Amino acid sequence: MEEKNLQWFPGHMKKAQRLIQENLRLVDLVIELLDARIPASSQNPLLREILGDKPRLIVLNKSDLADRKSVDAWLKNFRDENIPAVAVDAVKGTGLKSLISHAKELAAPKTNKFARAGAKPRSARLMIVGIPNVGKSSLINRLAGANHVKIENRPGVTRAKQWIKISDGLDLLDMPGILWPKFDDAEVALKLSWTYAISDEIHDLEPTVTKLLMTLAEKNPAGLRERYKLAELPDDAHELLNLIGRKRGCLVKGGDIDIEKVLRLVLNEFRAGKLGRVTLDEP
């Protein structure tokens, strides 16, 4: 990673962090959206500091792209640490009922407190935060669904905020809180790059994709073999790239492999989940 690419980084991070901090007081709990393929690398350790004792629900999104057993292992891992966690697919809407019931349960101490004081019990309020591309907007849209009821100008709130009623007794702040990924570790940076949480400009395409292929060949070789109709996977990443290039007709004039095209193809197909389910961080 080159230094120059990191220069814009602190400013963005500070601004995003400030926005989350400003809105934190409006909610009873925070959903931390993680990528189920990289539940460790998609965390931002800063969040814990920002949240203080605000209840947090971990939601493993894109669980349709992760290895099933690893999703269960990660959920168990978080729950063993007393952190409530659920797995969802924000595109298909899998797991949302469980997300809603966990969120209500987590907010109950707060909302019940209001009820006991004789005031009208109010809805629980939540906010969704996560690194870029983890699926925040998809989840907000999916939760909003047909129920796109917006409640504006809450009393006591200085600036108008958009709220969406996502179920009886549960309101969602219509603002994806962008957390900056933490990628000072090269290995973490690679995983964030593969899953497109950080821009492709940060890495050189070739080493990024050859390392991805090697990792996939180790973690889910069947996924690669099936996708590219290969009886066997060669040990060498460049050989593999050439094979894929031939199979998929990524050629330049004269019949040589268009390596740039193969690299992009593999990366895009991985991101679209076409190379099989895989989890890249183990608990």
Ligand code: G4P
């Ligand atoms: P963000 O707000 O956190 O930045 O993420 P956003 O919702 O924009 O989602 C980023 C990409 O991830 C989108 O794909 C979205 O469809 C996809 N995505 C979100 N949740 C899931 C999930 O649970 N499973 C799978 N398989 N994909 C998910 P895109 O290609 O950028 O856009 P689109 O053409 O699919 O809309």
